[in-house]
Amino acid sequence: MPQAPKPVPKDYIPAFFPKRQGGARAAGGAEEVRTSIVVVGHVDHGKSTLIGRLLADTGSLPEGKLEAAEKASREEGMPLEYAFLLDAFLEEQAQNITIDTTRIGFRYKGQSFEIIDAPGHREFIKNMVTGAAAAEEAILLIDAHEGLKESRPEDMVFCFLF
Amino acid sequence: MSYLQHLEDQAIYIFREAFANFKSMAMPWSMGKDSNTLIWLAKKAFAGKIPFPLVHIDTTYEFPEMLAFREWAKKHYEIDLIVIVNEEARKKGIGYETHDPVTVTHELKSAALQQALAKYKWDALVTGIRRDEDSTRAKERYFSPRTADNEWEYRDQPPEFWGQFTTAVKPGEHVRVQPLLDWTELDIWEYIRREGIPIPKMYFSQQGRRYRSLGCWPITKSIESSVDTLEGIVEELKVTKTSERAGRAQDHHERNAMQKLRAKGFM
Numbered sequence: 001m002p003q004a005p006k007p008v009p010k011d012y013i014p015a016f017f018p019k020r021q022g023g024a025r026a027a028g029g030a031e032e033v034r035t036s037i038v039v040v041g042h043v044d045h046g047k048s049t050l051i052g053r054l055l056a057d058t059g060s061l062p063e064g065k066l067e068a069a070e071k072a073s074r075e076e077g078m079p080l081e082y083a084f085l086l087d088a089f090l091e092e093q094a095q096n097i098t099i100d101t102t103r104i105g106f107r108y109k110g111q112s113f114e115i116i117d118a119p120g121h122r123e124f125i126k127n128m129v130t131g132a133a134a135a136e137e138a139i140l141l142i143d144a145h146e147g148l149k150e151s152r153p154e155d156m157v158f159c160f161l162f
Numbered sequence: 163m164s165y166l167q168h169l170e171d172q173a174i175y176i177f178r179e180a181f182a183n184f185k186s187m188a189m190p191w192s193m194g195k196d197s198n199t200l201i202w203l204a205k206k207a208f209a210g211k212i213p214f215p216l217v218h219i220d221t222t223y224e225f226p227e228m229l230a231f232r233e234w235a236k237k238h239y240e241i242d243l244i245v246i247v248n249e250e251a252r253k254k255g256i257g258y259e260t261h262d263p264v265t266v267t268h269e270l271k272s273a274a275l276q277q278a279l280a281k282y283k284w285d286a287l288v289t290g291i292r293r294d295e296d297s298t299r300a301k302e303r304y305f306s307p308r309t310a311d312n313e314w315e316y317r318d319q320p321p322e323f324w325g326q327f328t329t330a331v332k333p334g335e336h337v338r339v340q341p342l343l344d345w346t347e348l349d350i351w352e353y354i355r356r357e358g359i360p361i362p363k364m365y366f367s368q369q370g371r372r373y374r375s376l377g378c379w380p381i382t383k384s385i386e387s388s389v390d391t392l393e394g395i396v397e398e399l400k401v402t403k404t405s406e407r408a409g410r411a412q413d414h415h416e417r418n419a420m421q422k423l424r425a426k427g428f429m
Contacts, residue, residue: 002380005225012234014231014234016360017358063403088297089418091317102297102301104300105294105346129321130303130321130322133322134323
């Protein structure tokens with residue numbers, strides 16, 4: 001146990017900042033655009049892995065995040081699984097499958113993006129739709145070794161819909 | 163329109179959708195930066211007067227400054243505040259002196275909240291969680307149902323799109339309404355700067371250290387930082403590689419600690 005913090009004076013006033021000129025509708029916030037991109041595709045074609053790799057290679061991960069994924073991968077008896085950077089649930093990691101959609105922000109060359117990982121398994125299509133509906137752009141990922149799979153026309157239709 | 167304005171509009175929309183759809187709701191308030199942003203947004207959404215009570219879950223391990231902030235806010239905001247404490251757990255001797263942070267967090271926060279839910283029968287709770295805080299929060303919905311046992315059925319979340327939210331609840335269940343999901347830590351600070359929102363001074367450097375995230379004092383660590391202005395915080399966040407909740411012991415107690423905590427009702 002650390003030491004208990006000191007008491008504060010009775011006439012306490014919090015940190016307070018006068019409003020900027022221009023009132024409630026004043027312009028603010030550096031980011032004017034934030035593009036949302038969803039990655040869709042067949043189960044096991046590597047959507048989460050692609051995003052995890054992208055986050056790692058662009059240096060977008062906070063300290064310790066990759067190490068935590070490494071540790072989780074070891075506990076599941078596999079080499080570093082980049083997908084674990086997004087698939088946070090134990091159930092997802094144990095089965096190495098995405099159950100629910102994840103939305104994660106990252107910045108690259110001064111531009112902000114939101115990248116959305118969508119599950120590929122047909123059982124979780126409602127979660128895929130939830131993720132896809134929030135996106136403005138989509139990446140359809142196809143494993144070249146396996147080619148186009150049966151569930152992908154659905155993904156494409158959903159992407160056009162949204 | 164700036165992105166920050168989009169976030170404000172969206173949060174106000176979510177607040178109003180919730181208030182229009184639920185019979186009785188409440189808003190947990192921890193006196194932290196996200197919580198104070200929520201108060202600000204709620205006041206904007208409802209013409210200055212928040213039409214539901216605020217709830218402070220007092221773990222009895224609160225920083226004295228947070229309690230002082232609470233008293234200040236009671237005087238300066240027109241709020242109806244309910245303070246809850248899990249007396250039963252404290253009587254049993256559950257505390258950070260003897261128990262691990264996950265157990266204590268569950269007992270003094272989640273279980274306390276569950277007791278209040280049983281008493282007040284709210285069918286919606288407004289929370290200030292954000293996706294960028296934690297990887298299980300990154301999988302959340304704006305309107306996220308909880309069972310009668312205060313549990314999150316994360317394996318079977320409802321679909322949510324086109325502004326269509328889950329508003330149907332069975333007796334005993336409730337929905338977590340989460341207007342800040344899309345906000346990042348940086349957005350919160352930019353908004354605090356834009357609006358001039360009062361916050362505790364602990365976020366600013368004192369003797370070379372400041373807090374980035376606030377919780378119970380025995381398990382919350384400050385970071386090394388000389389930043390004592392809002393501009394400084396914004397600039398610091400743009401380059402930092404440390405995660406916001408790195409100083410919160412309960413998150414890192416074991417692998418998937420947050421999943422376990424959150425499945426059982428933690429926010």
